[in-house]
Amino acid sequence: METNIEQKVKRERWSNEFSEWYNEMIELAGIQDKRYPVKGMNVWLPYGLRIMRNIENFIHDEMRRTGHDEVLFPALIPETEFEKEAEHIAGFHGEVLWVTHAGERPLDVRLILRPTSETAMYPMFNLWIRSHADLPFKVYQIVNVYRYETKHTRPLIRVREISRFFESHTAHDNFEDAERQIKEDLEIFDNLAKKLALPYIVSKRPDWDKFPGAFYSLGAEVIMPDGRTLQIGTMHNYKQNFAKAYEITYEKEDGTHDYVHQTTFGMSERLLAAVMAVHGDDNGLVLPPTIAPIQVVIVPIPMKDSPYDVNAYAKEIAEELKRAGIRVHVDDREEIRPGRKFYDWEIKGVPLRIEVGPRDVESKKAVLARRDTFEKFTVEREKIVEEVRKTLDAIMENLYARAKEFLESHIKRVDTIEEAKQLFEDRRGVVELPWCGEESCGVEMEEILDASMLGIPYPEETAKIEGKKCAHCGKEAKYIARFARTY
Amino acid sequence: METNIEQKVKRERWSNEFSEWYNEMIELAGIQDKRYPVKGMNVWLPYGLRIMRNIENFIHDEMRRTGHDEVLFPALIPETEFEKEAEHIAGFHGEVLWVTHAGERPLDVRLILRPTSETAMYPMFNLWIRSHADLPFKVYQIVNVYRYETKHTRPLIRVREISRFFESHTAHDNFEDAERQIKEDLEIFDNLAKKLALPYIVSKRPDWDKFPGAFYSLGAEVIMPDGRTLQIGTMHNYKQNFAKAYEITYEKEDGTHDYVHQTTFGMSERLLAAVMAVHGDDNGLVLPPTIAPIQVVIVPIPMKDSPYDVNAYAKEIAEELKRAGIRVHVDDREEIRPGRKFYDWEIKGVPLRIEVGPRDVESKKAVLARRDTFEKFTVEREKIVEEVRKTLDAIMENLYARAKEFLESHIKRVDTIEEAKQLFEDRRGVVELPWCGEESCGVEMEEILDASMLGIPYPEETAKIEGKKCAHCGKEAKYIARFARTY
Numbered sequence: 001m002e003t004n005i006e007q008k009v010k011r012e013r014w015s016n017e018f019s020e021w022y023n024e025m026i027e028l029a030g031i032q033d034k035r036y037p038v039k040g041m042n043v044w045l046p047y048g049l050r051i052m053r054n055i056e057n058f059i060h061d062e063m064r065r066t067g068h069d070e071v072l073f074p075a076l077i078p079e080t081e082f083e084k085e086a087e088h089i090a091g092f093h094g095e096v097l098w099v100t101h102a103g104e105r106p107l108d109v110r111l112i113l114r115p116t117s118e119t120a121m122y123p124m125f126n127l128w129i130r131s132h133a134d135l136p137f138k139v140y141q142i143v144n145v146y147r148y149e150t151k152h153t154r155p156l157i158r159v160r161e162i163s164r165f166f167e168s169h170t171a172h173d174n175f176e177d178a179e180r181q182i183k184e185d186l187e188i189f190d191n192l193a194k195k196l197a198l199p200y201i202v203s204k205r206p207d208w209d210k211f212p213g214a215f216y217s218l219g220a221e222v223i224m225p226d227g228r229t230l231q232i233g234t235m236h237n238y239k240q241n242f243a244k245a246y247e248i249t250y251e252k253e254d255g256t257h258d259y260v261h262q263t264t265f266g267m268s269e270r271l272l273a274a275v276m277a278v279h280g281d282d283n284g285l286v287l288p289p290t291i292a293p294i295q296v297v298i299v300p301i302p303m304k305d306s307p308y309d310v311n312a313y314a315k316e317i318a319e320e321l322k323r324a325g326i327r328v329h330v331d332d333r334e335e336i337r338p339g340r341k342f343y344d345w346e347i348k349g350v351p352l353r354i355e356v357g358p359r360d361v362e363s364k365k366a367v368l369a370r371r372d373t374f375e376k377f378t379v380e381r382e383k384i385v386e387e388v389r390k391t392l393d394a395i396m397e398n399l400y401a402r403a404k405e406f407l408e409s410h411i412k413r414v415d416t417i418e419e420a421k422q423l424f425e426d427r428r429g430v431v432e433l434p435w436c437g438e439e440s441c442g443v444e445m446e447e448i449l450d451a452s453m454l455g456i457p458y459p460e461e462t463a464k465i466e467g468k469k470c471a472h473c474g475k476e477a478k479y480i481a482r483f484a485r486t487y
Numbered sequence: 488m489e490t491n492i493e494q495k496v497k498r499e500r501w502s503n504e505f506s507e508w509y510n511e512m513i514e515l516a517g518i519q520d521k522r523y524p525v526k527g528m529n530v531w532l533p534y535g536l537r538i539m540r541n542i543e544n545f546i547h548d549e550m551r552r553t554g555h556d557e558v559l560f561p562a563l564i565p566e567t568e569f570e571k572e573a574e575h576i577a578g579f580h581g582e583v584l585w586v587t588h589a590g591e592r593p594l595d596v597r598l599i600l601r602p603t604s605e606t607a608m609y610p611m612f613n614l615w616i617r618s619h620a621d622l623p624f625k626v627y628q629i630v631n632v633y634r635y636e637t638k639h640t641r642p643l644i645r646v647r648e649i650s651r652f653f654e655s656h657t658a659h660d661n662f663e664d665a666e667r668q669i670k671e672d673l674e675i676f677d678n679l680a681k682k683l684a685l686p687y688i689v690s691k692r693p694d695w696d697k698f699p700g701a702f703y704s705l706g707a708e709v710i711m712p713d714g715r716t717l718q719i720g721t722m723h724n725y726k727q728n729f730a731k732a733y734e735i736t737y738e739k740e741d742g743t744h745d746y747v748h749q750t751t752f753g754m755s756e757r758l759l760a761a762v763m764a765v766h767g768d769d770n771g772l773v774l775p776p777t778i779a780p781i782q783v784v785i786v787p788i789p790m791k792d793s794p795y796d797v798n799a800y801a802k803e804i805a806e807e808l809k810r811a812g813i814r815v816h817v818d819d820r821e822e823i824r825p826g827r828k829f830y831d832w833e834i835k836g837v838p839l840r841i842e843v844g845p846r847d848v849e850s851k852k853a854v855l856a857r858r859d860t861f862e863k864f865t866v867e868r869e870k871i872v873e874e875v876r877k878t879l880d881a882i883m884e885n886l887y888a889r890a891k892e893f894l895e896s897h898i899k900r901v902d903t904i905e906e907a908k909q910l911f912e913d914r915r916g917v918v919e920l921p922w923c924g925e926e927s928c929g930v931e932m933e934e935i936l937d938a939s940m941l942g943i944p945y946p947e948e949t950a951k952i953e954g955k956k957c958a959h960c961g962k963e964a965k966y967i968a969r970f971a972r973t974y
Contacts, residue, residue, distance in 0.1 A: 033611060033614075033615075035611070035614060036560070036561055036607075036610075036611065037565050037567075037568055037610055038561060038563055038564075038565055038598065041561035041563060042561070043558065043559070043560050043561070043611055044558055044559035044560075045558065046556035046557055046558060046626070049557055049558065049559055050557070053557075069533035070533055070536050070537070070540075071530065071531055071532065071533060071536065072530070072531035072536055072650055073523070073530050073531075074523055074525060074528035074529070074530070074648050074650070075562070075631055075648065076525055076528060076584075076633075076648065077525075078524050078525055080524075081524055093590060094590040094591075095589065095590055096589070096590065097563075097586045097588070097589055097598075098586065098587060098588040098589070099584045099585065099586050099587075099600065100585060100586075100587045100588065101584070101585040101587065102582065102583070102584055102585070102635035103580060103581040103582055103583065103635060104581075111525065111584075113586065113600075120523075123523075123524055124520060124522070124523065124530055127520075127522055128520075139533070144562055144631070146563075148589035148590060161561050161562065161563065163559055163561070
């Protein structure tokens with residue numbers, strides 16, 4: 001057993017190291033360049049963007065599957081529209097960027113750069129939605145949004161320009177149908193998370209932390225290597241709140257009119273941050289094969305005076321893999337030693353490496369090296385497609401399984417604040433406590449724990465609360481509340 | 488022969504009608520909604536966006552083919568970076584949107600919303616490009632850009648937010664390699680234009696109309712139905728102009744340093760405007776099959792008391808076409824009459840309609856109706872894939888051929904200003920005139936003709952100018968200059 005002091009030192013190093021590791025990997029793996037001359041706004045590099053596009057392709061697929069239409073709204077919103085919903089403006093007013101001039105001339109109506117698109121979209125929903133036949137109405141877009149963060153910024157995680165922001169917006173003829181939509185959003189999110197091999201938890205946010213203007217908000221989180229949580233998806237039921245502010249009504253079958261019910265669902269480039277952090281290791285990224293721009297890299301290892309042409313052999317294998325629909329790259333750069341190539345592709349997280357030397361050509365074999373386990377094994381040349389497919393599947397499963405284990409081992413349910421405090425001191429992660437449901441109690445617990453309340457597990461677990469007392473006030477507990485230090 | 492007066496009336500009606508037709512089609516075909524509450528910023532509707540995405544897929548393909556990497560830069564540029572190149576800022580200063588505040592606080596350094604990305608990218612090129620081994624350096628992005636147009640705005644054509652702006656930026660180690668890049672850009676553009684069935688002309692812009700900061704600019708134009716030209720592509724050779732302003736140098740093989748040579752290539756959602764305008768007719772859009780979201784719409788025509796299931800027959804055909812990689816949709820909406828369906832899909836420009844009634848089911852046939860020629864013919868059920876493929880190819884060819892004929896018949900070369908004036912009065916289009924090459928002459932000719940000089944034909948036609956006199960000053964002509972009324 002380590003002593004508490006040893007543990008503490010280790011934990012702090014670990015935590016610092018993760019932050020350093022992350023910043024280094026953003027750069028070394030070619031994800032983004034942070035040197036753009038506006039703080040919190042970064043440049044997407046080709047490799048990072050290719051990964052993100054692969055993630056987005058899965059989002060587009062899911063949207064098509066569920067009948068959401070893609071739209072594209074302007075990034076600028078007139079002040080007059082932005083100010084129609086009181087809670088919403090209160091939530092965003094402090095961090096919006098204002099466009100005030102065109103050339104030298106001040107604008108008649110100032111414009112904001114969207115921090116999210118409710119106030120851009122809903123004046124149009126007002127025009128588009130006429131009758132019950134138009135409902136449910138489901139659209140989405142992936143766009144750049146702007147939030148002038150005053151906190152420490154971090155690429156993909158906390159930025160002033162979120163350049164890959166996904167938002168779907170729906171309208172329904174009643175609360176139940178909106179609830180069905182939230183369920184569909186959760187299903188979409190689950191499908192996507194599986195493609196990224198990301199296990200996660202969903203919590204219903206406490207009232208003081210819900211989306212500005214929402215009736216309730218759900219948040220999906222992963223746990224990062226330093227034990228802090230990262231929100232990577234949110235679903236909101238707005239009830240008729242925005243519909244009333246923007247006068248979005250529809251004619252019912254009986255001829256009367258009512259306000260629509262609305263929901264939204266949001267994700268962003270944080271998905272990539274989660275993939276990097278959850279799967280990465282000391283050698284660099286470890287990309288799930290599903291989204292890796294290069295699934296297999298082939299490194300020919302030539303030997304002087306050998307009669308065997310390893311480059312030709314590598315290309316032949318590559319062609320066969322390509323025909324089988326596998327994204328493959330042959331690294332035949334001259335004057336760069338194989339060891340250096342291994343190092344480069346490990347940083348970039350290519351899931352599988354194939355090494356071919358003269359002996360492999362001779363014996364009609366190839367060496368496969370897994371990025372996730374560093375396992376190396378020799379396969380028959382004629383079985384290469386089959387072996388590669390099998391190995392990519394195995395990598396996918398292993399990434400998910402080990403991430404799941406990490407997640408589960410970092411969620412602890414306890415009964416008292418003291419136990420919770422101790423957990424946050426020993427190791428970070430998610431701590432669950434019984435809670436009476438009062439905001440004052442919840443906020444005080446946040447302060448004592450120096451952590452945020454993520455909310456209550458969703459779907460709600462009513463059965464397990466019976467007989468528990470609120471960890472702060474001692475009254476009967478109504479909920480299990482999750483706390484975590486968050487990104 | 489029509490009289491001059493008749494011609495004039497017709498021409499005016501034609502011109503007015505085109506503008507009305509275009510605005511109506513933007514709305515009726517579901518391309519964009521113009522009612523967004525900021526002038527010159529429009530909402531992309533699902534159908535329009537699907538067409539645009541198909542166009543962009545061809546652009547991405549061409550970029551991959553030619554080794555351009557996709558990047559994504561922030562939309563905001565600090566004033567300090569924006570102001571480094573004098574001509575560039577002079578060209579854009581009057582129409583940039585300024586972000587001056589975050590929440591209530593004024594920003595230390597004001598930001599502009601990119602009107603184009605030279606001033607965002609080149610500070611990073613300065614960091615990225617080190618040696619001759621990094622060259623040629625080729626990147627591109629498709630992003631939203633902002634130009635506060637004071638002229639009359641028009642969807643896709645003249646807007647304050649260009650939401651689908653393509654820009655590629657390259658750096659080279661000498662002028663010749665930059666020139667090779669311009670040739671490659673022209674080849675890319677030509678491949679794309681063929682996919683859109685768009686014949687076009689390329690002109691080298693006069694000095695007073697080149698891109699701010701460019702050494703020279705090329706522009707590619709189509710001729711719209713009203714005879715005005717629309718610029719849909721531009722290529723610029725910057726020489727070392729921006730490289731000097733942004734200190735983009737590289738180490739040569741001999742160890743000395745030099746500034747890079749740069750080029751850019753730009754396109755936008757105007758490509759879609761050109762497709763709409765050039766191919767459309769009184770019944771609506773006519774989309775080239777290459778980019779049509781729906782290439783074939785099948786309309787079942789049920790008959791009461793018929794024993795034949797036309798819907799099942801339609802779906803069976805649809806499945807077969809889908810398997811063959813054809814984008815097909817069955818319009819089996821109930822309570823909407825076939826005639827109304829025909830009308831809807833004609834407006835949306837679906838290239839091919841298949842009608843199936845009980846008699847077709849019985850005789851194992853189907854009726855094909857071409858959108859471009861309105862031709863209808865019956866085909867054997869078992870030959871349907873083959874017939875559809877053949878017909879889609881024929882539509883593609885016909886669209887190109889008739890657009891080419893229109894283009895060529897609207898370019899006239901004459902020797903005198905009087906002839907040119909008469910041409911602009913009789914009919915619009917492009918008029919070519921001999922020109923001495925002096926800016927003063929060129930600008931005066933623009934004024935007299937009430938037209939813009941597009942520039943000189945590119946590649947240059949030196950041979951045909953011999954012996955010609957400048958149409959304005961009478962001195963020896965150095966160039967053929969093209970004039971047109973432009974969008």
